Amino acid sequence: xxxxQRIRVAVADDQxxxxxxxxxxxxxxxxxxxxxxxxxxxxxxxxAVAAHPxxxxxxxxxxxxxxxxxxxxxxxxxxxxxxxxxTTYADDASILGALRAGxxxxxxxxxxxxxxxxxxxxVASGQSTFAPEVGARIVSSLTxxxxxxxxxxxxxxxxLLLRFPALTRREAEVLALVAEGLSNGExxxxxxxxxxxxxxxINAIFAxxxxxxxxxxxxxxxx
Numbered sequence: 340x341x342x343x344q345r346i347r348v349a350v351a352d353d354q355x356x357x358x359x360x361x362x363x364x365x366x367x368x369x370x371x372x373x374x375x376x377x378x379x380x381x382x383x384x385x386x387a388v389a390a391h392p393x394x395x396x397x398x399x400x401x402x403x404x405x406x407x408x409x410x411x412x413x414x415x416x417x418x419x420x421x422x423x424x425x426t427t428y429a430d431d432a433s434i435l436g437a438l439r440a441g442x443x444x445x446x447x448x449x450x451x452x453x454x455x456x457x458x459x460x461x462v463a464s465g466q467s468t469f470a471p472e473v474g475a476r477i478v479s480s481l482t483x484x485x486x487x488x489x490x491x492x493x494x495x496x497x498x499l500l501l502r503f504p505a506l507t508r509r510e511a512e513v514l515a516l517v518a519e520g521l522s523n524g525e526x527x528x529x530x531x532x533x534x535x536x537x538x539x540x541i542n543a544i545f546a547x548x549x550x551x552x553x554x555x556x557x558x559x560x561x562x
Contacts, residue, residue: 351383380404414441441508
């Protein structure tokens with residue numbers, strides 16, 4: 340790696356044979372290091388909090404705590420870890436649930452090792468990435484006005500995430516609340532995080548969107 344730091348990856352899947360295969364594939368990549376594995380959603384959250392992986396591969400259908408709920412907790416409790424969903428399911432409800440929970444990427448298990456490696460690298464660098472069929476469903480729902488699954492409520496953060504893919508899910512949530520006129524304290528209470536964490540997210544938003552202040556960020560979000 341010529342001195343370059345490797346991407347620290349963890350794997351959460353309730354099927355041992357799948358975990359073993361992923362650990363083997365990822366462990367062969369020179370720019371990645373597998374730092375742990377989990378067999379259910381609760382273990383995945385504990386692993387993220389304890390090991391601080393850069394990327395956590397997350398299955399959706401797992402015992403104890405499902406993948407979407409685990410993703411939401413990882414996003415809140417280990418914000419430095421990017422969740423990349425890797426699942427068999429590509430239905431609207433699963434996709435929407437994962438994205439709302441804070442997943443930064445979504446792949447199906449028919450992805451090849453090259454696609455998997457590229458997705459891990461993308462989310463580790465702060466980008467969002469989706470399997471082609473998943474991206475197509477998202478675009479279709481936006482262009483046709485259809486609402487995925489049986490969810491009817493608007494999701495401003497998801498809309499911002501799709502407009503500004505450099506943002507993380509949490510940053511999009513913060514930006515949506517900033518655009519609503521909430522103060523840092525109000526945002527912190529809404530998201531159950533500290534004011535310092537909100538300020539960190541806002542600074543990241545300013546840098547990624549190339550805006551100088553809150554007013555410019557609001558104008559861009561509302562445009």
